[in-house]
Amino acid sequence: TLQVLRFPDERLRTVAKPVTEFDGELQQLIDDMLETMYEEKGIGLAATQVDRHVQVIVMDHSEDKSAPMVFINPALSNQSGSFTNEEGCLSVPGVYAKVDRYETVTIDALDREGNPFTVDAEELLSICIQHEMDHLKGKLFVDYLSPLKRQRIRQKLEKQARVEARHA
Ligand SMILES: O=C(O)C[C@@H](Cc1ccccc1)[C@H](O)SCc1ccccc1
Numbered sequence: 001t002l003q004v005l006r007f008p009d010e011r012l013r014t015v016a017k018p019v020t021e022f023d024g025e026l027q028q029l030i031d032d033m034l035e036t037m038y039e040e041k042g043i044g045l046a047a048t049q050v051d052r053h054v055q056v057i058v059m060d061h062s063e064d065k066s067a068p069m070v071f072i073n074p075a076l077s078n079q080s081g082s083f084t085n086e087e088g089c090l091s092v093p094g095v096y097a098k099v100d101r102y103e104t105v106t107i108d109a110l111d112r113e114g115n116p117f118t119v120d121a122e123e124l125l126s127i128c129i130q131h132e133m134d135h136l137k138g139k140l141f142v143d144y145l146s147p148l149k150r151q152r153i154r155q156k157l158e159k160q161a162r163v164e165a166r167h168a
């Protein structure tokens, strides 16, 4: 599996480029991202999180890893309503906070073969796709919190990283 970057790693702030080549390397990245997401018990993962700065998102909201989804070069074409939910992030382990998101969104994207498709997302799929599309823009859910809260999270995770480094 691939290593998931952790806040406040600056590489998480990189803006991802559109995918132009639907080649074997892309297929390998998609498979590696899905494997990493399952391993980390996530339901979504953006390529930025594994230090690959291309517009690729994988998701699987099924109980038995039976419904993998791939969104390449995703774009929001419609959005409506708003609601607040508790969010977590594989790049900010152990931190949960309320974030306002659009209630429903329409996403235009390409699948892993490069074919265009559109999804009207609501509920968990809507939250997750907005969370992942933020990653591709170098944005993290902690950016929606107050500077003080974000600083406390940064200190907590930097301390944790030091402890892990010592025990490595
Ligand atoms: O991008 C990530 O880090 C994976 C996120 C995706 C996500 C964030 C907020 C709300 C929904 C999905 C999660 O860490 S995956 C973990 C998870 C599992 C079940 C339900 C919600 C979050």
Ligand SMILES: [Zn+2]
Pocket: 088, 089, 090, 091, 131, 135
């Ligand atoms: Zn995340």
